[in-house]
Amino acid sequence: MTPLPGGRLVPPTRNTQAKLDRLARDEVRANETPQHSVAAILALGANLGNRAETLDAAVRDLSDVPGILEVTLSPVVDSVAVKLDGPDPDAPGYLNAVARVRTTLSPRDLLAAGAEIERAHGRERLERWGDRTLDIDIITYGDLEIETPTLTIPHPRAVERDFVLGPWWALDPDAILPGVGPVAELLRALQTTPIETERP
Template sequence: MSATRVLTRAILALGSNLGEREGTLQSAVGDLVDRPEVRLQNVSPVVSTKPVGGPAGQPDFLNMVIAVETTLTSRELLAHCQAVESLHHRTREVRWGARTLDVDIIIYGDEQSSDPVLTLPHPRAGERAFVLYPWSLMDPNATLVGESVAQLAQSAPDMAGIFHVPDEPAALAP
């Protein structure tokens, strides 16, 4: 007899700055929840952001955040996210370089881990408006390690470079 798996809420951040960015994000959301162990709970608006870190001269990113409930473990969810990145032709050549798709696990329930393969909560999420701002739009009461996500977004160094994307695809809406 197999053990019953616990349903855990996770926040995933998606970004794209190469190719058909909006289409990639739309398709990636579908791919991430296209298995019975992952259920979509909520979707943020899409925002346009300047690249943070990495090589100079990169195109702007489109970023969004989704909330899911999953019975996958955090490691299984990471493997699933990386498989979806690969499906969208993600390559890992330069750290923080341009990419067709990036999917990060920001939080996985209350799990805390300092494992370099999967650090939870995401170690830089609290400083990145490109994660925090769309998350705060999706869930104005969200907290990250006990702090208001909306307040963290307002004080993040990259907040000034965020713009709303007009006419976001209706298929991204919950």
Template structure:
């Protein structure tokens, strides 16, 4: 039996190295995953680094984006693939919420609610984060995720917390 095809939201973040190139290349690699189609990639946004103790203005700023994908990969298999892409881009995990070359998170997957040691869908903190909600609104403005509500309303609430990053030609 084939796995059901589902839409999903993937968050991209990078604050080390060539952030623009890393996110663009990672988006292409997500699009190349078997059984996966990249439907839309948001513009890039820049935001301050968030650490467990709060915003860290001394850390390099993040570039963030969100992709809307369609995939027939089950959630755990998708996470394994995303972790592989992170590793290919030099991701090291030394500290919680540490600086990184690439961070890929499954934020939401249509019809999936789960909590395991490795993966929680919907992502438990995504709805508190401007750098997820605002670009999500760019790729899926009609999304409604209970109990959080409409993505458009959440994005409006966070719209002053980050700015769109313009890539020079």
């Protein structure tokens, strides 16, 4: 309940209570360990240091995580850095890819594993949407749809990122973004054709 001046408590409205119930449910689901392995899509990106070596090492590191059973990497694409105020062609460019993994980790544990690999490769979170040695985001986790203060699945900005959708489509032309639609159609809506790049 919400306290008011004078100490009175006001019960939550029906909409507020529904949001609280949904948040509580999603928090539970974020921490649930699956009974069977789940396919998840992870987005990988790097725009500092030796980007290609970093992505290769990140895939090896993912393969070594207990609970990650299989890792398949998409083609790698080159992209312009995106900052808070939009694309920044003056910033170092990114190499981007997606990895399809099969995992028995919970969504929260998978997120933590990615963050640990980021730190191992020198990731420092000094600036939101700043340059980075390595970025690992969960895009999908099976067909799960959750929203918590620290984890939203599917990734809320995947639908507008051709550097995620392009590699994902190249890896799996029939891929579906849960709750949204086919990745191929999302790419067409962005009027983007994914272009593979040779690794430097």
